[in-house]
């Protein structure tokens with residue numbers, strides 16, 4: 441996916457190493473990804489930029505369609521991050537400048553590690569179910585790994601935890617005893633939670649990590665607070681567990697990880713450390729250098745927006 445919010449300035453982002461256990465709920469915003477696909481963006485927020493290494497959380501659908509491509513994000517570049525594509529329904533086809541093709545379906549993971557630079561497209565494949573519902577998340581790469589060669593991985597075999605009250609499928613990192621053997625470069629968790637109606641789900645957490653929940657659908661509460669859907673609920677650190685109470689059937693996503701400890705700069709589809717790096721990546725994309733072509737995509741690639749090298753001060 442591509443970040444098309446029309447903001448020319450970079451954002452400085454850092455996780456909060458000293459956050460306490462808390463529940464801070466933030467409203468989301470909408471963003472138009474083109475081809476009629478509108479997403480709900482839960483992260484980054486002006487008030488809150490990262491949760492562990494997670495720096496971007498887009499939610500889309502559920503959509504039903506018959507005669508169009510519900511998703512059609514033309515080739516665009518990334519640096520310094522991993523894109524984590526996770527579906528609840530439908531399918532999405534990834535093509536990249538390495539020549540990799542990856543079709544993702546619910547329960548599977550498309551994971552692209554951008555490293556020093558890659559370009560990709562994401563679209564609804566010609567043969568499709570007529571449904572689309574899912575997420576795209578980004579993970580910031582730590583300093584030691586962010587210039588690595590780009591790669592793409594597709595995973596079908598992801599662990600499922602049965603903590604009582606439902607299921608938790610781990611697509612990145614670890615949750616309790618369940619470890620996803622997906623390519624990761626810092627300690628984290630990304631998990632898809634399914635609670636049954638009238639259930640309680642206890643999940644083990646690492647107390648040193650920070651966590652957040654986004655409820656996709658259903659009525660669920662934590663510590664007596666009902667968690668509104670499609671908002672980022674930041675849970676702080678110092679929690680060794682979580683007890684979710686599902687009033688109805690619930691779908692929710694847990695993200696978290698060790699506080700990132702590095703200040704990143706995000707602009708468009710780039711995660712870097714300075715405005716100069718952003719400018720150089722933008723110029724390389726516009727000059728057809730570094731990123732390569734996505735030969736499998738039929739159509740024009742995305743043009744980089746204008747960049748004003750004045751990073752917004754943020755946490």
Ligand code: MN
Pocket residue numbers: 441442516518523560709
């Ligand atoms: Mn993308």
